[in-house]
Amino acid sequence: MPARAAPRRQLSLAPRAKDLPLLLVYGFAFGLLNWAAHLWGGPGFFSLWYPAAGLRLAVLWHCGLRLTPWLIVTELVTDCVTGAIPLTGSATLSSVIGAARPGVTCGVALAATGALLRGKAGVLTQPPMPLGLAAIAAPIFNALAVPPLEFLFWKTSSYRSGVDVVISLTGLAVGDVLGILILAPPILWLAGAIDGGTLTKPRLPRGRLLADALPLVASLLLTAALARAGLGVQAAPSLLGGAWIGLRHGRAAAWLAISAQAFVFLTYSASAGSMTAADRLELHIGLAAVVLVTWLAGSFADTQTASQALLDRRNRLLFQAERLKTLRAMSVAVIHEVSQPLSTLAIEAAHLRKLTEGQDTDLAESAALIDRKAQALSEMVRRLRRFGGRDVDEPSLVPLAMLVKTACQIVAAEAGSQGRTVDLAALPPDLVVQVQEIELVQALVNLLRNALAASPQGTASVAAATAGEFVKIIIANPRPVRRTQGAGMGVGLIIARTIVEAHGGTIVRDDDAAETRFVLSLPLSGVLP
Amino acid sequence: MTTEKPVVGVLDDDGDLAATVARLLRRHGLEARPFDSPAALLNDLASCSFGCVISDIQMGEMDGFAFADALRSRDPGVALVFMTAWPTTAHAVDAVRRHGGLDYLEKPIDEQRLLAAVEEGVAWSVRERRIASVTASFTRRERHVFDLLVRGHSNKEIAERLAISARTVEDHRASIVTKTRTNGLAQLVALSRGEP
Numbered sequence: 001m002p003a004r005a006a007p008r009r010q011l012s013l014a015p016r017a018k019d020l021p022l023l024l025v026y027g028f029a030f031g032l033l034n035w036a037a038h039l040w041g042g043p044g045f046f047s048l049w050y051p052a053a054g055l056r057l058a059v060l061w062h063c064g065l066r067l068t069p070w071l072i073v074t075e076l077v078t079d080c081v082t083g084a085i086p087l088t089g090s091a092t093l094s095s096v097i098g099a100a101r102p103g104v105t106c107g108v109a110l111a112a113t114g115a116l117l118r119g120k121a122g123v124l125t126q127p128p129m130p131l132g133l134a135a136i137a138a139p140i141f142n143a144l145a146v147p148p149l150e151f152l153f154w155k156t157s158s159y160r161s162g163v164d165v166v167i168s169l170t171g172l173a174v175g176d177v178l179g180i181l182i183l184a185p186p187i188l189w190l191a192g193a194i195d196g197g198t199l200t201k202p203r204l205p206r207g208r209l210l211a212d213a214l215p216l217v218a219s220l221l222l223t224a225a226l227a228r229a230g231l232g233v234q235a236a237p238s239l240l241g242g243a244w245i246g247l248r249h250g251r252a253a254a255w256l257a258i259s260a261q262a263f264v265f266l267t268y269s270a271s272a273g274s275m276t277a278a279d280r281l282e283l284h285i286g287l288a289a290v291v292l293v294t295w296l297a298g299s300f301a302d303t304q305t306a307s308q309a310l311l312d313r314r315n316r317l318l319f320q321a322e323r324l325k326t327l328r329a330m331s332v333a334v335i336h337e338v339s340q341p342l343s344t345l346a347i348e349a350a351h352l353r354k355l356t357e358g359q360d361t362d363l364a365e366s367a368a369l370i371d372r373k374a375q376a377l378s379e380m381v382r383r384l385r386r387f388g389g390r391d392v393d394e395p396s397l398v399p400l401a402m403l404v405k406t407a408c409q410i411v412a413a414e415a416g417s418q419g420r421t422v423d424l425a426a427l428p429p430d431l432v433v434q435v436q437e438i439e440l441v442q443a444l445v446n447l448l449r450n451a452l453a454a455s456p457q458g459t460a461s462v463a464a465a466t467a468g469e470f471v472k473i474i475i476a477n478p479r480p481v482r483r484t485q486g487a488g489m490g491v492g493l494i495i496a497r498t499i500v501e502a503h504g505g506t507i508v509r510d511d512d513a514a515e516t517r518f519v520l521s522l523p524l525s526g527v528l529p
Numbered sequence: 530m531t532t533e534k535p536v537v538g539v540l541d542d543d544g545d546l547a548a549t550v551a552r553l554l555r556r557h558g559l560e561a562r563p564f565d566s567p568a569a570l571l572n573d574l575a576s577c578s579f580g581c582v583i584s585d586i587q588m589g590e591m592d593g594f595a596f597a598d599a600l601r602s603r604d605p606g607v608a609l610v611f612m613t614a615w616p617t618t619a620h621a622v623d624a625v626r627r628h629g630g631l632d633y634l635e636k637p638i639d640e641q642r643l644l645a646a647v648e649e650g651v652a653w654s655v656r657e658r659r660i661a662s663v664t665a666s667f668t669r670r671e672r673h674v675f676d677l678l679v680r681g682h683s684n685k686e687i688a689e690r691l692a693i694s695a696r697t698v699e700d701h702r703a704s705i706v707t708k709t710r711t712n713g714l715a716q717l718v719a720l721s722r723g724e725p
Contacts (some may be wrong), residue, residue, distance in 0.1 A: 335614075336615055339614045339636040340614050341545075341546075342636070343636040343638050344543070344545050344546045346638075347550065347640065348549055350640065377637075378637035385635070
């Protein structure tokens, strides 16, 4: 199931022509789901599972936050048409505000998740995880927004007691969670498939369906057995089963498990007429926990799989680069080994040919032939060498982290003996620049050497960050108290600047109060997939 | 002034190649001697007047540049030509700029270029030695006067520059002429350029 890395950032809120049919379909679907939800309604809460919330989240996630106001308008229109909002009477305003609240909080939840995770690294920011977090944040925000609104607009609460408030808000959150996690994933999968043109098969463990079905059935049977024994409908067995399935087989399997469990539980809670509202709420809280845990487990497993795949890919690339390097070094060595004896051979062959020139003998013919071949071989070695040399100098795509690490290693080797240290901050691992590797490493080494030499404690630090289409490498050292006469002549910086400028970059000195800082900017060529 | 024919030293840790290049040069009328270690060549410096040395850069015991520095410190009048099987731009620049190499030849060696470089080197060495032998007999002050003289300065200018009287300059000049057995400024200038 495809999911966006983060909600798209859109500045323009104006609707586009192609949004209109989408909003029409949305209004219709919203009305239908809204109606379907009332089957699980109860006193003090609207419904114990609310699929319309899933639809809302999926649409906002896929199409971007700019649609938020338009979805809210569509929902209000639908509510008016279906009569959910009375058009006359004193309740109109409160109904409108109440109906707009979920849309607003859903938008806020998505924006907050995006803002929270933007620019951070770690397993939480890898694709399926943000959606999982947004799916939890949206219902919580929605529920939390109720009391302040009640207080602001109605002064006198419609709830009779604190217990009522808790039941109502919990019911609301639980209903949204169930609705979102059951409906949003398949909608997003479908939307992604339509975008991509083909229906990508979700990652389902082939032939392991049985292995997943067994714990599922077992947990349901255990639940049933516990209920028979008079212990009530307990969610714990399903919790275990769901976590197990999600962790083992990812989101697709998790979603199937969620759907199956939700089907069983919801059917039960809708059909069990004798159930009290409190029992039903308890059951649904349990179900929400099951669904959340299962989904997060599935997302986590998928993220892990994706990270592992990325890691493997990087390892392969590095291995390949390493092998190419070895091959290059080997071919240079071979050229050298060949050129040494060939020098002697070519000179002697030419001499032999000259000695025998003009003689109409077999010997002269042999000598001429040997000389010709030796000259041809010499020419080939020269050509090969030129080719190899250019290859080495040609700009190639190099991971930034590798460049910086190489430079640090070179400097660390000579700095270590003098008790100096370079502090290397964590580098973004996926940035790639198009550079002449050896030259750029030289530029970095020069800057690092300067920083170490100028630092009173013999420490320097390196960090890197992206800035638009550029990557900035910041090399800093603590400022000396008074200017000392360095041992160098300032040539290192000039060389570094020449190299970096030849690559379309810049070196700028950007000191702050405590540190001397040189900022090396290079055009970014891409990001590792 | 030396009258014996300048020797060309060929230094390569691959003895076969050194011998081959030396034979090639001898065929072209040059006095050439092969060496397979820097130490051997440096040992022979005292007994033999080299005009030019062709040296490999990557050698086992002593790298070609270190050898060049050792050679220069003992005899600054020897021309140097480098040859290598591992050509790099950085080395080529170093060879010419820092170590005073006349040329930087890639193996397999281009014969014509080698011969041209060696002939140029020998001629340069001859000039250098000639200038050295002329100026060797000068005092320090005479050397200063000579250097300014051949650059076209008048007696008065030289006196101002060196903060001595014009009369003293004239004395030095007379001494220089006597020592070099020359006749007039034109010959002195020719001497300073190593022309016979």
